[in-house]
Amino acid sequence: MSDPLAQVVGLLQPDLSFAKLVEGAGAWRIPRSEEGRPFFCAVLEGTIRLEVHGREPLLVSAGDFVLIPAAYDFTSSSTAPAPSRGLSSVPIEVRPNVFRLGDSMAEPDVRMLVGYCTFGSTDAALLVTLLPSLIHARGEGRLTTLIQIAVEESRGARAARDVVLARLMEVLFIEALRSSGPHFPCGILRGLGDDRVATAIRQIHEQPTAPWTVADLARAAAMSRSAFFDRFRQAVGMAPMEYLLHWRMVLAKQLLEHGQASVAEIAGRVGYGSSSTFSVAFARHVGTPPRLYARQQGA
Template sequence: MSDPLADVVTLLRPSAAFSKSVSASGPWRVRRAEHGRPFYCAVLEGSCRVAVRGHTPLILEGGDFVLVPAADGFETSSLTSFTEDEDTVPVEEHPGEFRLGRQDGPTDVRMLVGYCTFGSPDAGLLVSLLPGLVHVRGETRLAALVQLVGEEARQRRPARDLILARLLEVMLIEALRSRDGPTTSPGLVRGLGDDRLAAALRGMHERPTAPWTVARMAQEAALSRSVFFERFRRAVGVAPMEYLLAWRMALAKDLLRREGGGIAEVAARVGYGSASTFSVAFSRHVGLPPAAYAREHSHSA
């Protein structure tokens, strides 16, 4: 049986590119303007506020994990009101360890923050299938991973950075597959949390070459066509056929990168009856004809 989330994550190839340990006390605020970089924050103890552009601000507590697959801007701050116009300047106490706010006294919050990277050159399309924000709370497995990361970050043991990178990769995947987060936004994860929609999503991933229509998807989900369409759009954030197109194009890009030309074969493997029909759809969606895309990106597989 196909696993849609595993399919997307496998193509994304996530890794932890950069992380830092942060402790804070008193009032503080840090703002960052981003351009689609994946951002994460794991609160090891204490609490703080995070506001991601386009989403409702969140109060994070110990054990919480937030992942934003494509951040455009965000702000983290203390729960204590911060009245100054300028941001707090982090003070590096040790390599990779920073302090915010008061430099002495008890710590109000300790967290691990950073950025990850997606190895796929087609990350933008794949990220569009994921929620815009994932907030996980009360997940025992993820809390245990956060605890392990916190312990590893505090100690200067051999291979510390390698262990941290691997743990963070597992945290990212665990967060993406957590379906019960209090504020997970529309996307594949929320769709998979609905058993009816999950049946249709698994069908699309398992049989991308099938002649899918909304009616056939609804049948897979054991719902009426109209109920299925609305339920899918609300949960996943896009219409069913739009999701199918995005997934077929993601598969096509991966095949073209790994196998070069063979346009007719790629077309058949992603559900198109002819190379010309596929080429028109691919060019419209990607902005390049399949052959040109294969020439430009075959080295990046």
């Protein structure tokens, strides 16, 4: 049986090795304006306030992990004392890869691992649309354990420290996705948390070339067609056939990037009866004909 979450993570190729240890004391505030880079934060001690454009402010406490797959405007700050709105702090490196915020003379009341994740996939933008815009995992024992191991590793100077930290961050990434899915209003994580919807998602991932219809997927989920359609759309945030198209295009782009199959072969491998039908669907969904897309990727 295919594992949809494993497939998405495997295609994304996340690298969370760009982490630094940040300590804070007193009042501090860091506004960030990004270009859609994935941001993550694992709070080791204390509590911080996270403000993301268009969302209610969020308190992130020790043991919590936050991931913003495509970050733009957001601000992190101390909670006590609360900083003034006009404050903009500059992190100061006090030790190799260890930065300080706020009062440099006071004992830190906040420690966190923060950084920017990179996705190796050239199709990351399409895959990220399957994930929630913000992931906040909290109160999970496994996450707390992983974070504690990361803290010990970040403070030491043992051999292969950076390699171990990178692997820990990747596991944190997967564990955060896995543990927080049911708490989101929609997305693949929410869908996988619903047994009926998850059955349909797994069928799509296991057999993307099958001539699926809503009725077929509804039968697999043991539901009526209308009830399944509404439940799927509410959980995943898109209709079943839209999700099927989305996933087929992800697979098609991967095959085109590898450049080891013709357009006609790829069409058959992602569920299309002819290269012309596939080309029209691909161009409409991606914005570029498949042959031109392959050339642009250097395939």
